[in-house]
Amino acid sequence: MKKLTSIFCALALLAGLAVPAEAVRPDTVPVRFHDEEAGTYGPETASEVVGVFLDGEPMELDMPAVTQILSGNDGRTMVPVRPIAEALGAKVGWNAEKRKVSISTSLDTIVLTLGSAVAEVNGIPTELPGGVPAVVARYEDTERTLVPLRFVSEQLHARVDWDNEAFAAHITSGAESLTPADPSAPPDGRLTRLAADDNAQTITLYLNAQPHYRIIDLGDRIAIDLLGFVIGSGEDGSLRPENPVVNQVRYAQHGTDVDPRENHVTRVVLDLARNCTYGENVTITGDPELQAVVISVKPPETWVPRPVLPEDWDPAAYTVVLDAGHGGSATGALYEEIMEKDITLPITLRAAELLREKGYNVVLTRNRDVYVDLYDRSDMANSVGADIFVSIHANASPTNLDFQGTFTYSYPNSTRGEKLAGYIQAAVVAETGSIDRGLLSNDYVVLRETTMPAALLEMGFMSCHEELVKLIEPEYQEKISQGIAKGVEGYLATLPRKTGSTTKAGGALLPAKGK
Numbered sequence: 001m002k003k004l005t006s007i008f009c010a011l012a013l014l015a016g017l018a019v020p021a022e023a024v025r026p027d028t029v030p031v032r033f034h035d036e037e038a039g040t041y042g043p044e045t046a047s048e049v050v051g052v053f054l055d056g057e058p059m060e061l062d063m064p065a066v067t068q069i070l071s072g073n074d075g076r077t078m079v080p081v082r083p084i085a086e087a088l089g090a091k092v093g094w095n096a097e098k099r100k101v102s103i104s105t106s107l108d109t110i111v112l113t114l115g116s117a118v119a120e121v122n123g124i125p126t127e128l129p130g131g132v133p134a135v136v137a138r139y140e141d142t143e144r145t146l147v148p149l150r151f152v153s154e155q156l157h158a159r160v161d162w163d164n165e166a167f168a169a170h171i172t173s174g175a176e177s178l179t180p181a182d183p184s185a186p187p188d189g190r191l192t193r194l195a196a197d198d199n200a201q202t203i204t205l206y207l208n209a210q211p212h213y214r215i216i217d218l219g220d221r222i223a224i225d226l227l228g229f230v231i232g233s234g235e236d237g238s239l240r241p242e243n244p245v246v247n248q249v250r251y252a253q254h255g256t257d258v259d260p261r262e263n264h265v266t267r268v269v270l271d272l273a274r275n276c277t278y279g280e281n282v283t284i285t286g287d288p289e290l291q292a293v294v295i296s297v298k299p300p301e302t303w304v305p306r307p308v309l310p311e312d313w314d315p316a317a318y319t320v321v322l323d324a325g326h327g328g329s330a331t332g333a334l335y336e337e338i339m340e341k342d343i344t345l346p347i348t349l350r351a352a353e354l355l356r357e358k359g360y361n362v363v364l365t366r367n368r369d370v371y372v373d374l375y376d377r378s379d380m381a382n383s384v385g386a387d388i389f390v391s392i393h394a395n396a397s398p399t400n401l402d403f404q405g406t407f408t409y410s411y412p413n414s415t416r417g418e419k420l421a422g423y424i425q426a427a428v429v430a431e432t433g434s435i436d437r438g439l440l441s442n443d444y445v446v447l448r449e450t451t452m453p454a455a456l457l458e459m460g461f462m463s464c465h466e467e468l469v470k471l472i473e474p475e476y477q478e479k480i481s482q483g484i485a486k487g488v489e490g491y492l493a494t495l496p497r498k499t500g501s502t503t504k505a506g507g508a509l510l511p512a513k514g515k
């Protein structure tokens, strides 16, 4: 390999891997860059090949790194995303629909949108140097996503030096501190101890100086950067607080002694449990007296159901419990920004209305956008002595986006449950004209824990665009509601007429698990 013969000169010339016009021009290769707006490849351009070295060794790339020049002479070095990310210890993810590439380590996530001059670094919009975005490029038979070399390397805490003579970029891994010097940060700050209290309601980060930190909300994670603090033990680590909100606390040191002007930073990451968020379930405060950062958790609120029998409760009528799938923080399937919980609710409410009109007692496990635990849903049905239970859901098949149709589930070996499922499946398919995928059985909580015949309808596939469009149409929803009501009515019509008995809600009289 070539030695860095004039690194100072090169560094002075180049602030951001910008390629000056007078640089020695190296080999060029014909590359076609994809135009995201036009959706096509642009014309072939003669692109200069850049040598890339990682910690002194030439990198093996599956497509050459090249310069891309947007305007004037201000070119940027673009490198295939996978080899550079993996070499720096990151994983690459790809969202084809949104045209996004993500580069993530256990601590950092960089999301680049093809054709966009703004990246997201740990959830924070960040302008790309020179406005040069990630781009798909084709060279010979190879197609790769190229990303700006310096930007990505520096975000992954590597340093990049430019060797102008050799027209090469030299990456030094793990060399950069997370933040520039912060004069107000304590000079010898240490994170001395992490502890969770007995109830696991608070997690405390003990320091040896006044807390100085910033919080980055990453959705399913929260990063707390302790500015000016190193880890007392000198070793990265983690803690399991064993509470329902924070699954794990991880800590790692970013600041190093490479450059004394750089600040020491320890990043503490809280991995949140499903449906938990910063603000709602986690609050973080600095306690100057304690010299600590205190993380308080609040478990997600669950609605404790108290079914109230309506005034017009008819002891001679059958009681139907309708269960609108998901709700509140439990969104269910999520496709094209549509949440399953928002489809199941209106269909359930309408089916309830239709059944009440037919004279049945109807109880809803939820009548609004609220989280209800699965066991609470079954308990509710059991406590009102319901005759049947119907849970209403929409399906998803992430691996086969064309798959559509209707299924109904019952509990394995529940003869009456299967009969109920059969009536609902047939009536919904007849009303909607959807593809009949038949009956299935599954050990779902709401099917298992309910003591009456129970069915779970999967109306259609949200993952299939064509069917999703139907599922949100009011006319189609009306057909499903009609189908559910007719299926319930059909099933109940096969049962002997209910007598005026008022003893049906007695818990001791409820049938055992043999449905």
Ligand SMILES: [Zn+2]
Residues within 6 Å of the ligand: 325, 326, 332, 333, 340, 393, 394
């Ligand atoms: Zn569901």
